Amino acid sequence: MNIQQGPPMFNMNHVLPGPSVSEALPINTQQFSTLTSQQRPQPFCDNNTLQMILENMNHMNSKLAKLDMLDDLCSIMASIESHFNIVKTEIKDIRYDLKQQSERITTEEYHYNIVESRVSGIEAENEKLQYENFELKEKLLEMQAHSMKYNLIFSGIKERSETE
Template sequence: MNSKLAKLDMLDDLCSRMASIESHFNIVKTEIKDIRYDLKQQSERITNGEYHYNIVESRVCGIEAGNEKLQNENFELKENLLKMQTHSMKYNLIFSGIKESNERQNEKVEDTIKEFISNELKIDSEAIPFQNVHRQEQRGVGKPRNIIAKLVKYSDHKMKRSAAYENLKNKKRGGGFSTIPR
């Protein structure tokens, strides 16, 4: 009988072990189910993130293309502005080193420049019409302000430039040069 009781005890022990294994198996099964759920959630987040990344990437590409287009337009506008400035300033001559009259307010700049052209450049200043003549703002202490003279004809511009070079190259005061935009 002892052997039968021992076998029954052994069976009880096996049943208890099986119940314990079954309990652990159910816990593992639940954990695997939770892991699968978490994995599915992470997969959905990654897919959603990729979708948003693609949207952002396409927007960035569009912005970069727009920026490049704007840079090209800006460059073209600067080139056109430079051409227009060059054309507008083509008739201008700047005269430097011509002393200002003591009465700056009442100075007749056109008369001053005509006198300079007659005396220093040896050109009949009355034969050359000006569209506009004015002095620039002060550029340094003790230095006379430059005079900008806009000529009506470009041929007068060339003539004055060459006369300025010939007649003023050895003198220390006064000079005439073209204006070129930067």
């Protein structure tokens, strides 16, 4: 995240060009003590000016504190953005896995339907074979009973002769 800074504000470290204090006020300190109150130079700044400078400095300090907070917010936002990108990647991976699982389920449902139709066919064929098996057993039993009918041997019964 880029923060654009505006024009430079009042910088306390910046020295304005011009004469030094001793050059601007060429007053000998020995002479100063001998001057009368009317001859004494006026102070460089009055209280109102000092108060305004102090207010401006306080205002600039609050702006600088806000800029410091802005730097902290930028680092927090960078951290949040990093975590967001990680979560975004994880969601993308989960969607890819979900798509693969969905395709796999579709394939398995297709195979299930094929197996189900085959099992239904096998069950129908099994019922048919069971019925045929039952019919064959019935016919076999009938044939055995019919063939045994002529093979009966009775013992202990006296035969009658025709003469009798």
